[in-house]
Amino acid sequence: MNEILDCSSAEFVPHDLTCDFLxxxxxxxxxxAARVLAEAGKDVILLEEGxxxxxxxxxxxxxxxxxxxxxxxxxxRTTKDRTVNILSGRVLGGGGVINAxxxxxxxxxxxxxxxxxxxxxxxxxxxxxxxxxxxxxxxSANRIEERQINRNNQILRQGTQALGWRGExxxxxxxxCQGLGSCFIGCPAGAKQNPRTVAIPKALAAGxxxxxxxxxxxxRDATTDRKRVEVQTMDAKGYHPTNRFAIxxxxxxxxxxxxxxxxxxxxxxxxxxxxxxxxxxxxxxPVVALMSESVNAFDGIPQAYAVTEFERHDPDLGLTxxxxxxxxxxxxxxxxxxxxxxxxxxxxxxxxxxxxAALVLVPDQPVGQIEVRRDGRPLVDYTLAPEWKTRxxxxxxxxxxxxxxxxAKMVIVPAAPPVLVHSEAELSRIDxxxxxxxxxxxxxAHQQGGARLGTxxxxxxxxxxxxxxxxxxxxxxxxxxxxxxxxxxxxxPIITMAHALADRLVQRxxxxx
Amino acid sequence: xNAVTRRRxxxxxxxxxxxxxxxxxxxxxxxxxxxxVVGLKVLSAQQYRTMAAIARTHIPRGGAFPPGAExxxxxxxxxxxxxxxxxxxxxxxxxxxxxxxxxxxxFDHRAVTFSxxxxxxxxxxxxxxxxxxxxxxxxxxWSFSRFLGLTFYDQEAVWPHLAYAGPSFARLxxxxxxxx
Numbered sequence: 303m304n305e306i307l308d309c310s311s312a313e314f315v316p317h318d319l320t321c322d323f324l325x326x327x328x329x330x331x332x333x334x335a336a337r338v339l340a341e342a343g344k345d346v347i348l349l350e351e352g353x354x355x356x357x358x359x360x361x362x363x364x365x366x367x368x369x370x371x372x373x374x375x376x377x378x379r380t381t382k383d384r385t386v387n388i389l390s391g392r393v394l395g396g397g398g399v400i401n402a403x404x405x406x407x408x409x410x411x412x413x414x415x416x417x418x419x420x421x422x423x424x425x426x427x428x429x430x431x432x433x434x435x436x437x438x439x440x441x442s443a444n445r446i447e448e449r450q451i452n453r454n455n456q457i458l459r460q461g462t463q464a465l466g467w468r469g470e471x472x473x474x475x476x477x478x479c480q481g482l483g484s485c486f487i488g489c490p491a492g493a494k495q496n497p498r499t500v501a502i503p504k505a506l507a508a509g510x511x512x513x514x515x516x517x518x519x520x521x522r523d524a525t526t527d528r529k530r531v532e533v534q535t536m537d538a539k540g541y542h543p544t545n546r547f548a549i550x551x552x553x554x555x556x557x558x559x560x561x562x563x564x565x566x567x568x569x570x571x572x573x574x575x576x577x578x579x580x581x582x583x584x585x586x587x588p589v590v591a592l593m594s595e596s597v598n599a600f601d602g603i604p605q606a607y608a609v610t611e612f613e614r615h616d617p618d619l620g621l622t623x624x625x626x627x628x629x630x631x632x633x634x635x636x637x638x639x640x641x642x643x644x645x646x647x648x649x650x651x652x653x654x655x656x657x658x659a660a661l662v663l664v665p666d667q668p669v670g671q672i673e674v675r676r677d678g679r680p681l682v683d684y685t686l687a688p689e690w691k692t693r694x695x696x697x698x699x700x701x702x703x704x705x706x707x708x709x710a711k712m713v714i715v716p717a718a719p720p721v722l723v724h725s726e727a728e729l730s731r732i733d734x735x736x737x738x739x740x741x742x743x744x745x746x747a748h749q750q751g752g753a754r755l756g757t758x759x760x761x762x763x764x765x766x767x768x769x770x771x772x773x774x775x776x777x778x779x780x781x782x783x784x785x786x787x788x789x790x791x792x793x794x795p796i797i798t799m800a801h802a803l804a805d806r807l808v809q810r811x812x813x814x815x
Numbered sequence: 816x817n818a819v820t821r822r823r824x825x826x827x828x829x830x831x832x833x834x835x836x837x838x839x840x841x842x843x844x845x846x847x848x849x850x851x852v853v854g855l856k857v858l859s860a861q862q863y864r865t866m867a868a869i870a871r872t873h874i875p876r877g878g879a880f881p882p883g884a885e886x887x888x889x890x891x892x893x894x895x896x897x898x899x900x901x902x903x904x905x906x907x908x909x910x911x912x913x914x915x916x917x918x919x920x921x922f923d924h925r926a927v928t929f930s931x932x933x934x935x936x937x938x939x940x941x942x943x944x945x946x947x948x949x950x951x952x953x954x955x956x957w958s959f960s961r962f963l964g965l966t967f968y969d970q971e972a973v974w975p976h977l978a979y980a981g982p983s984f985a986r987l988x989x990x991x992x993x994x995x
Contacts, residue, residue, distance in 0.1 A: 363982035365969040376896075378961075384954040387961070482983045490984045541899040600979050601987065633979050637968030638961045641945060644938045645878030651968065652879035655978035677903060718945030718956065740953035741946075743961065 304506045306354055306394070309535040309544075310515040316535060316547040321347040321511070323807075324531055324551035326518045326566065329396015330796040331780030332557030333497030333505070334440070338804035340508035347549060348502070348510055349533065351517040351558075352392035352540060355399065356498065361488035365634025368487035371539065372400050374559070381670075381684040383739035386585050386746045388682055390559045392540070393488075394514050395498025397559070397793065401747065402485050402605040402629070403494055404791040405443045405473035407434050408798065411615035412788060418617070420785040421757035424766050430798060433805070437797040441475035442495040450479060452602030455628040457593065457658040459607045461708030467611035472627075474603070475793070481602045486631055496793075515540060521554055521570040524773040529554050553807070555768075557780035557800070560752040564672040564782065565680035567753065573770055576763050580754055581670035582787045583684055583746035587662040588629070588639055589698055590650075591705035592712040597658050599630035605661075612700060613790070620786040621665045624697035626704065627790075629661040639743055641718040650714070658705065661745070662697040665787045666690050668751045682749075691737045698732050717742035748792040753782035767810070768803040779803045842917055846928045856898035857905050858890070858912070861930075865916040866890035868930045872937040873963045880976035884967055892966050911955045918944070922952075 307314065325336040328350040336348040355361050355372060362368065369377030372393045379388040391397040413427035451459070451471065462469040476493040485494070492499060506512055515536040522530040528550055535545045556563045564578040607628050614623030630636070636654065640647040670684035686694075698721075702713040706726050715721035715732070718741055723731050735742070755778075756762025759771040762785075768777040779800045781792050788795035849864040858866060867890035876883030897905050919925045919932060919940055932940060944956040967973065974981055 358984045358988075363984060366966055369965065376900075377965075380958075383950065384957050480984075480988045482987055484983065491988050539899070596978075598978070601983055632969075633974060633977050634965045634967075634969035637964035640964050641960065643873045643942050643945070643960070644875060647964075648874065649879040652976055675903075677901065679901070718953065739950050740957050743957055 304509060304511055306506070307511065307513045308354065308515055309513055310353070310538040310540075314535070316545040318548045318550070319347065320550045321345050322551065323347070323553045323555065324549055325349065325555045325557060326531070327396065327556065327558035327562065327780060328394050328497060328502060328512070329391055329557065329559065329780065330398050330497055330793050331800045332555065333395060333398070333501040334797050334800035335555050335557060335779045335804040336510050336512075337501040337505040337508070338801060339808060340505040340510035342808040344808070346505065346510040347551070348505060348512045349516045349518055350394045350512070350514045351536065352394060352514065353538075354394040354514045355488055356492065358490035361490040363482070363484040363487060363490060363632065365487065365632050369635070372488055374561070379561070379682075381583070381682045385686070385739050385742070386583055386682075386684060386744040388561065388583065388749060389745060389747045390561065390749060394512070395496050395502060397747075398494065398496030399488055399498055400486055401791075401793055403474040403476050404605060404627075405438070405441055405475055405794050406789045406791040407437070408788050408795045409615055409621065411617070412621055415615070415617060415620045416785055420754070420761075422755065422766065423757065425802070430802060433798045433801040434794075436801045437794050440495070440500050440797055441794065442477050443473050443475055443794075444477075446471050446474050446603060446606045450481065450603050451606045452481070452599065453597050454599035454630055454658045455603070455606040457591070457597065457708045458609065458626065458628045458660055458704055461704030461706070462609045462611070464707040465704060467609055467704070469607060469609045469611065472606055472608055476603070479603065483601045483604060483630065484632055485604055486635065517543070518558070518566055519569070521566065521572060521776060524570060524572050524770075524776045526774060527552060529776065553775040553777065555777045555779050557778070559780060560749045560782040561672055561680045561682060563778055563780055564752040565674050565678065567770065568674045569678050572773055572776060573753065573763050574759065574772065576754070576761070578672040578674070578752050580668040580785065581672055581682065581684070581749065581751045582666050582668040582784075583670055583682065584666055584748040584750070584787055585664065585686065585690075585744040585746055587664070587694060587698055587742070587744060588716055589660050589662055589701040589705075590714040590716065591658045591708075591710035592653060592714065593656050593658055593710055596655050598655060599658060600632070604628070604630045609700065609704060612697070619667070621789065622693070624662060624664045624693055624700070625790055626660050626662050626697065626701045629659050639716045641716045641720050641743065658710070660701050662694070662701050663790050664690060664694045664697050665790065668786050672752050686737050694737060695732050695735060698735070699729050702729060702732065715742070748781070748787070750781040750784040750787055750792060753778045754785040755783045756785065767806050777803065777807065842920065845920060845926060845931075846916060847931065849930070855891075855894050858894045858897070858909070861916070862909055862912045863890050863894065864930050865912050866893055868937060869915060869941065869959055870963055872934070872941045873960060874967050875934070880973070882970070882972055882976070884963060886972070887967065887970050889963055889966050893962060896962070911958065914955065915944070922947070
């Protein structure tokens with residue numbers, strides 16, 4: 303079995319390499335693709351810009367160092383107008399290392415929508431079933447057990463049931479979960495069945511070479527059989543470049559999260575005018591409920607229960623409506639959402655023990671775009687659509703109603719100024735939320751699009767095999783390929799899609815060394 | 816449009832330059848000098864002073880619990896954070912800090928800078944950045960607010976006041992009892 307090669311280590315001597323398949327990005331897309339290819343006997347190198355973080359020594363459950371090390375741009379990436387915090391993994395295993403373990407497959411209606419509106423003829427929900435099953439097996443998907451549902455989640459469920467709404471205990475990909483509560487900054491107990499713990503070890507066992515702290519800078523010769531990828535090695539913390547080397551490959555698979563994927567293709571002068579367009583960030587709104595009781599939401603699974611009553615599948619819009627899911631985190635990230643300066647903010651934080659919290663997930667249409675600055679760094683330009691704002695207000699109201707039904711004393715939306723609602727009679731205060739830029743701190747954990755797949759090169763960046771139009775064997779296999787939001791949570795959709803696309807690639811005749 | 820003679824252009828340019836220099840000099844005088852701070856990597860002593868004032872205002876000592884931002888020198892942490900950021904981000908952060916420092920002059924039309932306001936005035940002024948008409952001010956508010964909240968509430972000395980028992984691995988891993 304190969305070992306993970308850390309390019310920041312003193313032992314690593316940069317030298318040019320060759321392989322048949324180079325996979326850039328080790329998350330749900332790249333990790334899965336590397337594993338499928340390696341297990342098919344292919345010669346694979348997998349590159350990851352971030353480091354390798356496993357176990358309690360490396361995953362310390364401390365906010366500042368973990369957001370710094372596990373997230374892109376040290377957790378500080380936002381949309382251009384600073385309204386939406388764009389969260390994605392920059393670590394071996396990618397987003398799977400830092401997510402809340404929610405297993406929510408692509409709904410059949412979404413596959414149908416993509417078939418009808420985006421020409422995804424090869425991807426009927428029936429045809430995708432085997433790949434979904436593989437994804438669920440990779441994730442060891444299982445229903446969260448009743449004993450694992452903490453008080454924070456019980457409160458949301460209690461309110462939902464009191465109102466007679468539909469909701470569900472979620473599927474997750476934890477095995478032997480210890481209830482540590484720090485899922486967003488990695489699981490030191492190793493309970494998450496994510497690419498780092500499943501696909502990448504399997505890829506290594508099958509002979510893949512895996513390199514961390516290695517950033518792909520540019521893909522050259524994309525129209526020829528042999529491509530050259532310029533790689534920059536990074537220092538131990540991933541802050542500064544150290545050296546460069548090159549990898550020659552017959553096939554290059556880009557899976558660096560939509561933002562990273564678009565930037566790399568753009569910097570490589572690959573892709574048509576639609577590259578970076580049609581981006582969905584699925585903005586999420588935090589809602590906090592102050593309860594009379596001690597909630598102690600720090601411990602236990604943060605996200606176990608979802609209100610699904612209002613989720614909709616529109617044949618002409620795809621996934622719409624909204625859902626509400628319980629959430630919590632570690633103190634630092636919770637503190638970063640507090641919008642009240644001075645003693646008021648501290649007073650709220652001092653009551654955290656009595657707080658329940660949820661994220662309101664409002665699927666968006668792909669109205670954003672990813673730009674690339676002069677220095678090569680990406681920037682997400684995203685404006686909240688009026689229709690989204692209307693649904694967002696409805697969603698926040700629904701969350702507030704559920705909390706009041708469960709006995710909340712007050713519901714707080716951390717905007718500036720904060721929206722404070724003391725009873726159902728005051729729900730109209732939520733209507734005053736403008737969602738104007740930088741009036742509220744929203745969260746995006748599910749960026750999608752920017753290199754969408756399609757049959758028509760005038761409407762897509764990649765063909766239905768994931769190959770970028772106009773290239774020879776440069777593929778995209780991550781959330782960039784979705785033409786619209788795939789699901790309320792993207793881990794399972796991306797793994798499913800990567801299985802399907804990598805499988806096709808295995809069967810395709812590609813010249814090898 | 817009126818024709819601008821060379822002489823008039825020079826007079827206007829000279830006047831504008833003099834006004835600008837005067838304004839810059841005046842602003843500099845209003846800002847005053849800041850005590851020297853050893854070991855800063857990116858921020859100037861004056862920017863450090865402003866950042867410390869923002870931090871102190873955003874998360875003051877006292878109130879619901881004793882510790883405040885100044886107990887952990889969050890301004891220096893910000894300087895350390897910036898040191899490993901791209902140059903463009905360092906420059907942008909420096910400009911943002913300067914804008915806050917001169918905020919009372921620019922937006923409240925007062926002859927005093929942020930660092931020289933009283934604590935109450937600082938809170939009133941800083942709170943107004945979060946709800947300002949000008950989007951740039953709100954963006955700066957959220958950027959600093961996110962950083963300060965993350966770093967302050969990640970301090971061990973703060974956790975007891977939040978009823979947070981600290982990283983759970985040592986407490987909870989391999990326990991025999993059930994969740995939660």
